[in-house]
Structure formats: structure tokens, C-alpha cells
Amino acid sequence: xxxxxxxxxxxxxxxxxxxxxxxxxxxxxxxxxxxxxxxxxxxxxxxxxxxxxxxxxxxxxxxxxxxxxxxxxxxxxxxxxxxxxxxxxxxxxxxxxxxxxxxxxxxxxxxxxxxxxxxxxxxxxxxxxxxxxxxxxxxxxxxxxxxxxxxxxxxxxxxxxxxxxxxxxxxxxxxxxxxxxxxxxxxxxxxxxxxxxxxxxxxxxxxxxxxxxxxxxxxxxxxxxxxxxxxxxxxxxxxxxxxxxxxxxxxxxxxxxxxx
Amino acid sequence: xxxxxxxxxxxxxxxxxxxxxxxxxxxxxxxxxxxxxxxxxxxxxxxxxxxxxxxxxxxxxxxxxxxxxxxxxxxxxxxxxxxxxxxxxxxxxxxxxxxxxxxxxxxxxxxxxxxxxxxxxxxxxxxxxxxxxxxxxxxxxxxxxxxxxxxxxxxxxxxxxxxxxxxxxxxxxxxxxxxxxxxxxxxxxxxxxxxxxxxxxxxxxxxxxxxxxxxxxxxxxxxxxxxxxxxxxxxxxxxxxxxxxxxxxxxxxxxxxxxxxxxxxxx
Numbered sequence: 001x002x003x004x005x006x007x008x009x010x011x012x013x014x015x016x017x018x019x020x021x022x023x024x025x026x027x028x029x030x031x032x033x034x035x036x037x038x039x040x041x042x043x044x045x046x047x048x049x050x051x052x053x054x055x056x057x058x059x060x061x062x063x064x065x066x067x068x069x070x071x072x073x074x075x076x077x078x079x080x081x082x083x084x085x086x087x088x089x090x091x092x093x094x095x096x097x098x099x100x101x102x103x104x105x106x107x108x109x110x111x112x113x114x115x116x117x118x119x120x121x122x123x124x125x126x127x128x129x130x131x132x133x134x135x136x137x138x139x140x141x142x143x144x145x146x147x148x149x150x151x152x153x154x155x156x157x158x159x160x161x162x163x164x165x166x167x168x169x170x171x172x173x174x175x176x177x178x179x180x181x182x183x184x185x186x187x188x189x190x191x192x193x194x195x196x197x198x199x200x201x202x203x204x205x206x207x208x209x210x211x212x213x214x215x216x217x218x219x220x221x222x223x224x225x226x227x228x229x230x231x232x233x234x235x236x237x238x239x240x241x242x243x244x245x246x247x248x249x250x251x252x253x254x255x256x257x258x259x260x
Numbered sequence: 261x262x263x264x265x266x267x268x269x270x271x272x273x274x275x276x277x278x279x280x281x282x283x284x285x286x287x288x289x290x291x292x293x294x295x296x297x298x299x300x301x302x303x304x305x306x307x308x309x310x311x312x313x314x315x316x317x318x319x320x321x322x323x324x325x326x327x328x329x330x331x332x333x334x335x336x337x338x339x340x341x342x343x344x345x346x347x348x349x350x351x352x353x354x355x356x357x358x359x360x361x362x363x364x365x366x367x368x369x370x371x372x373x374x375x376x377x378x379x380x381x382x383x384x385x386x387x388x389x390x391x392x393x394x395x396x397x398x399x400x401x402x403x404x405x406x407x408x409x410x411x412x413x414x415x416x417x418x419x420x421x422x423x424x425x426x427x428x429x430x431x432x433x434x435x436x437x438x439x440x441x442x443x444x445x446x447x448x449x450x451x452x453x454x455x456x457x458x459x460x461x462x463x464x465x466x467x468x469x470x471x472x473x474x475x476x477x478x479x480x481x482x483x484x485x486x487x488x489x490x491x492x493x494x495x496x497x498x499x500x501x502x503x504x505x506x507x508x509x510x511x512x513x514x515x516x517x518x519x520x521x522x523x524x525x526x527x
Contacts, residue, residue: 015522036522062522068357072519090359098357104350107270109277114270121266122358122365166354 005174005207006044006067011076013037013062013231036062038231039076046173049201049208051218053242054228055252060211063228064176067209068098080174096174097167103159103183106151112138112162113147116169123170130169137165140199157188174207175200181217189217197221218242227252263360264368271372289380290387296322297392310452315481320394324480325449327381328411328473332443334377335370335415336436339423342369347430352525362515366423374412399480403489407479410496411472417503418468420511427514430526443469468503471495 017032037059044050052060065071066078069089077084083091106115113134120130138144141161146154154162160180167175180196181189197220200206212218218225219239226236227245229252235245276282300319314321343366346352355365388394422435446453446460447469453461464470475492478484518524 013522065353065522070353070356070519070524071522072516074520093357093359096357100353100357105354107274107349107351109274110270114273118266118270119354119358121262122355122360124359170359 003046004043005046005048005081006042006050006209007077007079008040008042008063008067009077011037011040011063011066011078012074013059013066013071014074035231037066037073037076040228040231040233042226042233042236044174044207044209046207047201047205048224049197049210049222051222051225052209052211052228053213053215053218053225053251058228058252059231060228061178064098064178064209064211067092068096068176069093094170095172096176097170097172098176098178099163099167099180100178103156106159106162106166108152109150111148111150112143112154112158115151115162116147116166119166120169125169133169133171134165137168140168141165141195156183157185157192160184160188160192172206174209176209178211179213180210181212181214189214193217193220263364264371267365267368268371268375271369275372285376286383289383292326293323293384293387293392296326297388310454313482314452314477315395317394317481319392320388320481321452321477322450323384323388323394324477325447325473327384328408328469328476329444329447329449330377330380331374331408331412332415332418332447332469332472333440334373335412335419336422336433336440337419338370338373339366339416339419340426340433340436341373342366343423343426344430347525350525356524363511366420366511370416370419398483400483400485400489401479403484403486403493404476404479407472407475407489407492407496410493410500411468411476414468414472414496414499414503417500417507420507421503424507424510424514427511427518428523430523439467439469443467446470448473468496468499471499 013036014033015036017034019032023030040059040063042050042063052063054060062071066073066085067080069085069092072086077086079085080092081095083095085092107118110118116134116137117130120134125133134147135144138147141164143158143161143165146158151159151162160183164177164180167177177196181192184192196208196210201208201221208221210217210221222239224236224238225242227234227242234252235242235249237245297319300317300322303318311318311321343352346355346365346369356362385394418435418439422433425433425435442463443449446456446464447467448464449469453464453470453474456464471492475489475496478489478492
């Protein structure tokens with residue numbers, strides 16, 4: 001039986017808009033809001049790779065940040081492996097590995113190994129377990145020989161691999177990946193996609209929510225793709241279905257011509 | 261204790277990787293002690309009214325004042341700096357997507373600054389006693405330890421309160437400005453509070469550092485007995501009961517506010 005790993009129901013998120021000085025003085029108690037998510041409904045099945053496509057500012061990263069409890073939603077519900085992100089944030093966090101913009105999320109002067117050991121402790125891994133797990137993930141992402149080098153000497157591709165290694169430290173069932181191939185060269189991006197599809201999804205059975213701007217990546221890696229626009233899911237389906245949608249309606253903000 | 265130790269190790273590794281800066285920090289401590297010593301020799305003890313009550317040695321007097329002020333400055337700075345540095349470096353979201361709460365992250369991040377301050381204070385005392393002849397051997401050390409613990413708890417409460425402001429407003433904490441600057445001026449760090457005008461003495465009575473310094477000097481320089489020290493311990497306990505819940509509540513509010521506004525990692 002297929003169960004649902006990520007459930008998002010009628011999720012909304014509004015951010016307060018930063019006011020200008022003049023507005024703050026004239027109307028000090030008036031707050032304007034910007035809607036980032038507007039009633040999002042989304043289910044991701046266990047072991048499924050779901051791609052999130054959409055223009056900048058569509059709400060993709062906001063959705064990921066709510067799922068890993070960095071942000072509180074304004075309304076609606078989101079749960080990971082049955083754990084509500086508002087009511088049981090610790091359990092929800094335990095279920096996910098979040099791979100965010102990695103370039104600035106590590107300590108530059110520590111080695112890759114020291115960085116992973118630090119984050120392993122923060123993820124409640126015992127020292128023996130951490131040592132074993134760090135060796136495993138370093139092997140998995142192909143950084144075994146570079147683990148003793150300072151993070152500041154890493155190339156973008158290596159930084160990205162270490163970020164993925166960190167997300168895998170606790171062996172979570174669900175991975176949230178925010179544009180993981182953004183700064184990789186084409187060769188490294190192809191290698192990364194292959195790893196994502198064959199190792200993470202097919203061999204390890206991870207549920208993956210992948211935010212991407214690459215149609216090629218969505219086609220190669222994802223079982224289903226959802227298109228987000230202005231805080232809403234405007235379409236979701238298999239790649240051929242999404243392709244048909246884009247042919248007919250165009251990619252959000254663009255005409256149908258020349259997208260695919 | 262594993263998590264504070266992990267933060268301590270992280271900060272120590274980063275600090276020692278800046279080798280030149282690390283050496284200079286140690287040298288700075290030695291230079292500041294020497295400057296207080298020569299200042300004490302220059303102005304002499306007889307010129308300061310009320311110094312007899314502290315054993316008559318200005319160097320020992322100022323050493324204790326500066327040591328406690330260092331703890332206050334560290335407390336006011338460490339918590340908010342850990343937030344600010346994580347925001348600036350970009351590691352804040354990575355830290356908070358782990359299975360560690362924000363409060364543990366902030367408290368653990370202060371482990372290294374407190375350890376460094378304690379190292380500085382121990383160096384003050386060792387050099388003060390060993391090189392400059394300060395007499396501390398007959399002090400009431402148990403009381404001094406209790407005063408130090410209470411002072412660090414109260415100062416940390418102020419530091420957490422200050423960090424709450426930094427969480428929401430990113431820069432400019434009125435708590436750090438108010439307690440940092442005013443405590444240096446009115447807390448009795450470099451001179452006894454009794455030299456201040458009457459109305460300023462009343463203001464200094466509202467500052468936790470006044471009682472911490474007064475109690476510490478009485479315990480170490482005069483070996484004051486416990487009943488006499490209640491005049492310092494009592495107010496410090498009251499400050500702790502008032503400031504700690506207030507600081508924890510404000511921090512909780514600030515955390516929730518930033519998670520709603522989405523400004524946790526912004527700077």
C-alpha cells in the first residue's frame with residue numbers, strides 16, 4: 001500500500017510587508033501583507049520524487065521552509081510522515097533532511113568532516129553513530145578523499161555534495177532539495193541528477209520534494225511535477241501531462257511558444 | 261552537554277584558525293592588566309575616599325571591577341552576537357533545520373565567549389597575585405563563587421533580553437546600550453559608588469553589577485562573612501527572579517515573531 005509522506009492542505013503563508021518610514025509614521029498600526037502561499041494543496045507519496053517548478057517568487061522555497069519548520073504557516077495544514085509541522089515541529093524536523101543553499105550554510109574555516117560532525121551532534125547522533133554515518137554519507141556523495149580539507153577550498157559542486165551529505169546524516173525518509181544543481185556545471189549537474197534518481201530515489205527509496213528551475217531536471221528526475229505560480233499550484237501531473245499543460249497554457253509568466 | 265561542547269569545539273577551531281588574532285587577544289589581556297597596575301601605582305591608594313573599606317589596594321579593587329564587567333559585557337554581547345553572526349554568515353537556517361532548538365543554539369553559542377572571558381579573568385587573578393602582589397589568599401572564596409554564579413545568571417538574562425531585540429530589529433539593542441554603558445559609569449567598576457553624587461548612587465542601586473562588584477570585593481578583599489554578604493546576594497537573587505523569566509518570555513516572543521515574519525535569517 002502506498003502511503004503519503006507529505007501532506008499539504010489549503011496552506012497559506014502571508015508575510016508582513018516592510019513599510020517605508022513615511023507610512024510607519026502616518027499609519028503606525030496599519031500592516032500590509034504579501035501572500036506567498038495561497039491555499040496550496042499537495043500530496044507526495046512515499047518514495048516519490050515530486051518536482052516543484054515555477055517562476056521566481058512563486059512560493060516554492062516558502063513551502064519547503066514551512067515543511068522543515070523554519071517558517072510558521074498563516075493557515076492550513078502541512079505534515080511530514082504524519083507529523084504536523086506546527087503541532088509537532090521536532091518530530092516533523094526529524095523526518096526531513098533539508099538541503100538548502102549550501103554555499104553560505106557551512107563554516108568556511110572548518111573541514112568538511114568537522115562541519116558534518118558538528119551538524120551530526122546537533123541532530124542528536126551519538127559520537128560512534130555519527131562517525132559511521134559521516135563515513136557512509138561521504139562515500140555516498142563521493143567526498144571521501146576531501147573530507148579533511150577546509151570547506152573554503154571546496155568547489156561549488158563539492159559544496160553541494162556536502163550539503164546533500166548533511167541532509168542525509170540522519171537517514172531521513174523525506175528530502176527537501178532547493179535548487180540543488182543551481183551552481184553546478186553541466187557535467188556535475190548530470191552526475192547529481194543520476195545520483196538523485198538512481199541512488200536516493202530508487203535504491204534508498206527516499207521521498208524527494210525537488211525545487212528546480214530546470215525543465216530537463218524535472219523530466220529526468222521526477223515521477224510527478226507540480227507547477228507553482230503566485231502562491232498556488234496551477235497544475236500537477238506526470239511529465240507528459242505537464243508538458244501538455246505548458247504547450248497549451250505556457251509556463252507561468254510566459255507564452256506557450258518556445259518554452260519546451 | 262554534548263551540544264554546548266560541539267559549539268565550543270566549533271568556535272575554538274575557528275578562533276585558532278585565525279592565529280594572529282588569537283595571539284593578540286591573549287596579549288591584549290596582559291596589556292590591560294599592566295595598564296591598570298601602573299594606573300594604580302600612579303594615583304596611589306590614599307587619594308581615593310572609601311578605598312580603605314576594600315583593603316586599600318586600588319589595583320586589587322579595579323581588577324575585580326573589571327573582571328566582573330567583562331562578564332557583563334560578554335553576557336550582553338554573546339547571545340546577540342551568535343544570532344547576528346549566524347545571520348550574516350548564512351548558517352542560521354542550517355542550524356535551525358537540525359533537531360536542536362533555537363534556545364539551545366543560542367545558549368550553546370555563548371559557551372566559547374564565556375570560556376574566553378573566564379580564561380581572561382583567571383589570567384587577571386594569576387598575574388595580579390603572582391606578578392603584582394595582590395592579596396587574595398584570605399578571601400571568602402565560596403561566597404565569591406556564589407556571587408559570580410548569580411551575577412552570570414543575571415547578566416545572561418540581560419543578554420538574552422538583548423538578543424530578543426536583535427532577533428526582531430537585527431541591529432541596535434537598547435538593553436546592551438543601557439546596561440553596558442551605564443554599568444561601566446555607575447556600577448563601581450573603576451571607583452567606589454560612594455564617590456558618585458547622591459542621585460547617581462540611587463541610579464546605581466538599580467544595576468545588578470553594583471551588587472555583584474560590591475559583594476565580590478567584600479568577599480575577596482575583606483573576607484566578609486556570609487551575613488554581611490546578604491546585602492549583595494539578596495538583590496542579585498531578586499534580579500535573577502525578575503530578569504530570567506522576562507528574558508525567556510521575550511526570547512520566545514521574538515522567535516515566534518521571526519518565524520511568522522520570515523525574518524529569521526535576515527540581517
